[in-house]
Amino acid sequence: MIGFIIAGLVIGALARLFTPGKQKLGLLATLLLGLAGSVIGGVIASVLGTGSIFELNILGFIVAVISSVMLVGTAESLAAKQKN
Helix, strand or coil: CHHHHHHHHHHHHHHHHHCCCCCCCCHHHHHHHHHHHHHHHHHHHHHCCCCCCCCCCHHHHHHHHHHHHHHHHHHHHHHHHHHC
16 A cells, blocks of 8 residues: 555656646645556556556556646646636
């Protein structure tokens, strides 16, 4: 479980790094979006037959970062719409 949280933080941080512009997300939002992205990446990699959802593999990691980038972008756009 601790490894899953650490992976979520790393994936969330990478997603924020790859997302253009300045994000106003806090550490908790980064963690949650990274965790969601890692679950999505694990599920997709598992469906493709590269291993278990909780197994760290390169395809799952790449899909997790890509899905986290999309989640961070969506969260930022939703936050901007609420602000206006």
